[in-house]
Amino acid sequence: MIEDIRAAGDEHDGKAERTPVWRAGSVSLAALDMDDAELLHDWRSDPVAAHHMGIWPRALSALRERVELDIDNDNRDDFLVLTADRTPVGHIALTGQNLADGTAEVELLLAPGHRGQGHATAALDALVDLAFGELPMYRLTAETHTDNTPALAVLARSGFTREGTSRAACLHRGRRHDVAVFALLRPEWERLTRPRAWDAGTVTP
Template identity: 60%
Template structure:
């Protein structure tokens, strides 16, 4: 589905900034937002994903068990064949990969999906998470027939809750004691953004963001 979205809705742009250092191989950007671009996740990105997932802060906040590199590679392989999800590498304008974002559990009949984001520890707290979430919900509502996009996180994950609130997500409730992590129970917040709430946002949409060189 990533490839279908890329061909249907986006021009192939490089997102390059000649004044900034590009720390990785050039990637085709299939979607962009304010300050970030998305490239389809590839098996060759497994080492990056493995490193981000193994970060102790991320693993604690997300509540995920770190996997081996081979397991991460196998998971990416399986997810590429899952037509109910889209996985992207989040890139800075100079091509630097800073995170992994996904729209998964897509139900095109009911118009629902869930969002997931992991950022490189060196690039947190700079607004990139909010830019990535904004870009993904623009994709969900602007190019896919979604009506409701959900996000789930620990109630103690204040950074994620702030990013989601800035993107317009509304906390709908709390699943009490729903997660076991590091020997203790955590409450889990359930947030969502509805299509009419997204339409009411006054920020520019992804397709309104100027492209460098155009």
């Protein structure tokens, strides 16, 4: 996450018509498409994103192939995060879905020009509501560097509990980084008093 659970990126000028499939509060989610690869490539090339995600930029062609594989993967669901005017400001995904055990992982990438505006929390809440409200998930997990203060705050605001630290789990820029491990269980989500995505109102096109 980067603001985020792997969150970051550059702003994107394009506002191609996208159809939200899940609406909640200040943001909506639209299914990721092959045409979004260039947008994701720009976001992932941001140095802040690369640092917090522990990655280096990949070729656009390679990312296109990755996006195509992810779209066809039944064990994950990928979405663009859209603002009220349908500007894409991030990417969020529910990955590693195991319907038998009811487990999945959350990933979030937010464009730098839109950090600090509450979009990360809104997007995470929306995805959590989708996982528990429409899918038979029982446990969601998320990981981020222990020094990624904005991401730690977003996870806490969305009700995730820090379960521990994977020490020296990530090698980046010549040094080892600790990774914070978070989780949210269905009973904990049920106890949250915030409005659910389906009660929070829709995003005005």
